[in-house]
Amino acid sequence: MTHPPLRAVLETVAPYKPSDGVHDPAARPRPLSANESPHTPLPGIVEAIAAAGAGVNRYPDPGCGELIRALARAHGVTEDRIAVGAGSVALLQTLFQAVADPGAQAVYAWPSFEVYPTLAALAGVESVQVPLAGETHDLAAMTDRITDRTRLVVVCNPNNPTGTAVDPEELRKFLGSVPPTCLVAVDEAYHEYVRGPAAASALPLCAGHPNLVVLRTFSKAYGLAGLRTGYLVGDPRVVEGLRKAALPYAVNSVAQRAAVAALGLEDRLLRRVDETVAERARVRDALLRAGWEVPDSQANFLWLRLGEDAAAFGAWCASHGVAVRAFPGTGVRVSIGSAEDDDRFLAAADAWRSPERMPRAGREDRA
Ligand SMILES: *Cc1c(COP(=O)(O)O)cnc(C)c1O
Numbered sequence: 576m577t578h579p580p581l582r583a584v585l586e587t588v589a590p591y592k593p594s595d596g597v598h599d600p601a602a603r604p605r606p607l608s609a610n611e612s613p614h615t616p617l618p619g620i621v622e623a624i625a626a627a628g629a630g631v632n633r634y635p636d637p638g639c640g641e642l643i644r645a646l647a648r649a650h651g652v653t654e655d656r657i658a659v660g661a662g663s664v665a666l667l668q669t670l671f672q673a674v675a676d677p678g679a680q681a682v683y684a685w686p687s688f689e690v691y692p693t694l695a696a697l698a699g700v701e702s703v704q705v706p707l708a709g710e711t712h713d714l715a716a717m718t719d720r721i722t723d724r725t726r727l728v729v730v731c732n733p734n735n736p737t738g739t740a741v742d743p744e745e746l747r748k749f750l751g752s753v754p755p756t757c758l759v760a761v762d763e764a765y766h767e768y769v770r771g772p773a774a775a776s777a778l779p780l781c782a783g784h785p786n787l788v789v790l791r792t793f794s795k796a797y798g799l800a801g802l803r804t805g806y807l808v809g810d811p812r813v814v815e816g817l818r819k820a821a822l823p824y825a826v827n828s829v830a831q832r833a834a835v836a837a838l839g840l841e842d843r844l845l846r847r848v849d850e851t852v853a854e855r856a857r858v859r860d861a862l863l864r865a866g867w868e869v870p871d872s873q874a875n876f877l878w879l880r881l882g883e884d885a886a887a888f889g890a891w892c893a894s895h896g897v898a899v900r901a902f903p904g905t906g907v908r909v910s911i912g913s914a915e916d917d918d919r920f921l922a923a924a925d926a927w928r929s930p931e932r933m934p935r936a937g938r939e940d941r942a
Pocket residue numbers: 610661662663664665688731735762764791792793794795800803804805
């Protein structure tokens with residue numbers, strides 16, 4: 576049988592695999608693999624979804640007018656600086672496509688958000704991956720890798736999967752070092768979870784840097800992962816180009832209404848984020864006390880750099896009823912969920928380090 580040939584690059588792209596065991600409905604593992612909010616939507620959001628559902632015989636507003644007006648108000652910017660997409664990954668895809676002239680390169684850290692290499696490959700953009708320094712972006716090394724072929728630099732801040740945030744002053748300096756002809760995308764999917772000195776967003780820097788775009792999402796802190804809505808703030812000329820490059824009607828009407836409702840309930844949603852931040856400290860402290868190495872996370876997940884043990888620990892957690900995200904050969908990312916789900920994970924982690932499973936390591940720990 577002859578099959579129509581698809582692009583060779585598809586042979587090199589790995590399918591997106593959200594977690595170990597999560598697609599086995601019988602297993603129903605604790606969902607700590609996708610960095611979702613553990614909270615179901617507030618009543619006001621459920622009502623907005625139901626109301627929008629009554630009108631889905633019509634196409635959505637292709638310009639996302641109401642949502643863009645609400646976002647412009649929330650961020651104190653003009654509406655022509657905002658683009659909305661079906662999840663921020665759709666905007667990332669549009670960004671990669673929008674810079675994909677022959678020979679174009681994109682610079683980003685590694686390990687970082689796993690969709691970047693896929694989107695680059697599909698767009699025909701060459702990836703230049705700059706190793707993290709420890710668990711954090713090495714902005715100086717990234718500057719060194721920028722050439723006249725670099726059309727896009729992505730800074731995932733805080734970084735998925737390591738959870739670390741860059742120093743705002745270093746990011747500001749980094750922006751000054753990028754040629755104005757190269758776009759810089761700061762992916763702030765986890766911004767709402769950042770505390771302390773790193774909590775400054777790159778958003779205010781957009782005014783002085785027409786090559787800067789900042790990506791945000793409703794999927795994490797706002798709890799709308801299932802509806803797929805994200806947005807980007809940037810220079811009006813860049814935004815105009817990206818709006819042209821996106822599919823029409825990509826953001827559905829239910830998602831638009833729900834996102835507007837979520838912005839109206841921001842105070843309550845951000846209090847839920849405070850709970851997750853407190854839970855993050857509780858889980859990390861418990862792991863540190865048990866002897867794990869856990870970098871300080873500014874996101875709604877923790878990173879365990881397990882190297883060669885990563886895949887085995889991911890499978891171990893799945894067999895203990897917890898879905899985590901294993902990156903074979905590198906580490907395991909564990910979302911912060913409900914206290915009950917997190918306790919189940921801590922129990923699995925304790926069992927992994929028990930003297931029965933690891934007789935030698937157990938003895939050393941107790942020596
Ligand atoms: C979760 C996540 C997103 C959000 O993706 P959506 O498409 O908006 O759901 C974007 N960037 C990073 C780094 C993420 O981890």
